[in-house]
Amino acid sequence: MRDLQTVLIIARSGPEWAAIADTLSDQYDYRVLSADSVENARASLADAQVDIALVEYGEGKGLKFLVDLRVSHPDVIRILALEAKTEIGQREMAPAGIYQLIRKPLDANQIGLMVERGLEARELARRHRLLTREFKFPANATGIHARPILPMQPESRRFEKLVYVSEKLHNLSELARKAAKTELPILIQGATGTGKELLARAIHYNSGRRDSPLLVQNCGGMSDELLQSELFGHKRGAFTGAVSDRLGLFRAADRGTVFLDEISEVSSSFQVSLLRFLQEGEVKPLGSDKIVTSNVRIIAASNRPLRALVAAGKFRQDLYFRLRGFELEVPSLSDRREDIPVLAEFFAAKHSEAMGRKILGISAAVLEKLSAYDFPGNVRELENEIRRMVSLTEEGEYVTTTHMSPAILAAPPRSRFKSAGGYELRGTTLKEKVECLEKQVVAEVLSRHRWNQSKAANELGLSRVGLSNKIKRYSLDEAE
Ligand SMILES: Nc1ncnc2c1ncn2[C@@H]1O[C@H](COP(=O)(O)OP(=O)(O)OP(=O)(O)O)[C@@H](O)[C@H]1O
Ligand SMILES: [Mg+2]
Numbered sequence: 001m002r003d004l005q006t007v008l009i010i011a012r013s014g015p016e017w018a019a020i021a022d023t024l025s026d027q028y029d030y031r032v033l034s035a036d037s038v039e040n041a042r043a044s045l046a047d048a049q050v051d052i053a054l055v056e057y058g059e060g061k062g063l064k065f066l067v068d069l070r071v072s073h074p075d076v077i078r079i080l081a082l083e084a085k086t087e088i089g090q091r092e093m094a095p096a097g098i099y100q101l102i103r104k105p106l107d108a109n110q111i112g113l114m115v116e117r118g119l120e121a122r123e124l125a126r127r128h129r130l131l132t133r134e135f136k137f138p139a140n141a142t143g144i145h146a147r148p149i150l151p152m153q154p155e156s157r158r159f160e161k162l163v164y165v166s167e168k169l170h171n172l173s174e175l176a177r178k179a180a181k182t183e184l185p186i187l188i189q190g191a192t193g194t195g196k197e198l199l200a201r202a203i204h205y206n207s208g209r210r211d212s213p214l215l216v217q218n219c220g221g222m223s224d225e226l227l228q229s230e231l232f233g234h235k236r237g238a239f240t241g242a243v244s245d246r247l248g249l250f251r252a253a254d255r256g257t258v259f260l261d262e263i264s265e266v267s268s269s270f271q272v273s274l275l276r277f278l279q280e281g282e283v284k285p286l287g288s289d290k291i292v293t294s295n296v297r298i299i300a301a302s303n304r305p306l307r308a309l310v311a312a313g314k315f316r317q318d319l320y321f322r323l324r325g326f327e328l329e330v331p332s333l334s335d336r337r338e339d340i341p342v343l344a345e346f347f348a349a350k351h352s353e354a355m356g357r358k359i360l361g362i363s364a365a366v367l368e369k370l371s372a373y374d375f376p377g378n379v380r381e382l383e384n385e386i387r388r389m390v391s392l393t394e395e396g397e398y399v400t401t402t403h404m405s406p407a408i409l410a411a412p413p414r415s416r417f418k419s420a421g422g423y424e425l426r427g428t429t430l431k432e433k434v435e436c437l438e439k440q441v442v443a444e445v446l447s448r449h450r451w452n453q454s455k456a457a458n459e460l461g462l463s464r465v466g467l468s469n470k471i472k473r474y475s476l477d478e479a480e
Helices: 016-025 036-049 058-072 092-095 108-134 167-181 195-204 225-233 268-280 306-311 317-323 341-353 362-370 378-392 430-448 453-460 464-473
Strands: 006-010 031-037 052-056 078-080 100-103 157-159 162-164 187-188 212-217 259-260 297-302 326-330
Touching: 006 016, 006 036, 016 031, 016 108, 031 036, 036 058, 036 195, 052 058, 052 162, 058 078, 058 092, 078 092, 078 108, 092 297, 100 108, 157 167, 162 195, 167 195, 167 326, 167 453, 187 195, 195 212, 195 259, 195 297, 195 306, 195 326, 212 225, 225 268, 268 317, 306 317, 341 362, 341 378, 430 453, 430 464, 453 464
Parallel strands: 006 031, 006 052, 052 078, 078 100, 187 297, 187 326, 212 259, 259 297
Antiparallel strands: 157 162
């Protein structure tokens, strides 16, 4: 599945723009996102991959927005629409780097063709950049900064803001695209920093709900009362401190999506309220006896596996079944190491641009070191490391190992680190090494069989009791 090219229209809503949006999506097959304010446009840009922005002048606000856009998203093609009589000079427009200026009355077909040509031009420029890079033309004429030899990078793929090359993330993105088109709740699981929230946002922008709000609630560390009032709303005076009515996220996001982060952390009584909402779509604000309905799609995320919490009696099974209309598991970065170099390059470009610092790239030695490290904090940790390294790199230089944090620098090279079929061998004595290996083999087989112990014991050639002894001995835990 290929991404549709996306046009973001930023204009006061009205029939003229609605007709243009229809033409662009029905006849030209673009995905159209509409925003009626600069704030909404920023939210769309943060989550969705936008290719072209079509902006109404709006007393200068639109132009100002385009100037900012040029800095924050230089790849987005910028088109400005003006009223027939608005006077505007070249000097005023220059900082926005506008691709085309159009005047009202607007012609949908003219805009369609302009968008097509604009995207073609951008694609040509992109290919030119790639070729220049592959041929490693020195960045300056003297060639002093010729890039250290780098293995050729595969071209990265994208699902909105998610960048990857691994098959694992590719398959996950394909499944997420399909899930997005349905109305079912989605449960996203994975370790911290793997990109669960980014995936949730991508799903919202690929669903039919993309023109309605996506609202986020973190459920961790909140009292029941507070969470209840955040999500379901309250009437004035419902509790001390409730000085006015509050709508609640479920109603504020009507026709949109609510992302419930850290869902594993909600109390058992809150689980009941949530289940009722999922079953009936009914919202009863605190302190009110009126029941209202709301149509929202729930995406929930957890970095603790809910299945294990259900097994341990800490999470309601019926709620778990409701939430996982689709169950998406984001793999840890160490399980998809091929993503490390492309992510590193992507973050280096992103942060050097944000800091206004022109760096030449990342040295091969750095990429090798990064690829050997385990990243317990996953993509977030990688991004932080790159941001830090870029900030230490001088303008016009490469990011090199001298900029690296000691822990990552100390990671032993992969080839020596991993042996015995991809298992880690830690410890010094033979006994320690064998036990380390045994623990990993048992854990891996158990997890492959989703902790079905008979199947795992069978594969390992152990009795059920034998396996259960190993589980105890190595304190293996399904929740980990
Ligand atoms: N594939 C990716 N491409 C680009 N950026 C990514 C990717 N995965 C994660 N990130 C970035 O890494 C950071 C962490 O991602 P995110 O917040 O989505 O993780 P999370 O799984 O929700 O983490 P937590 O469990 O700690 O809440 C964000 O800055 C996000 O932009
Ligand atoms: Mg998160």
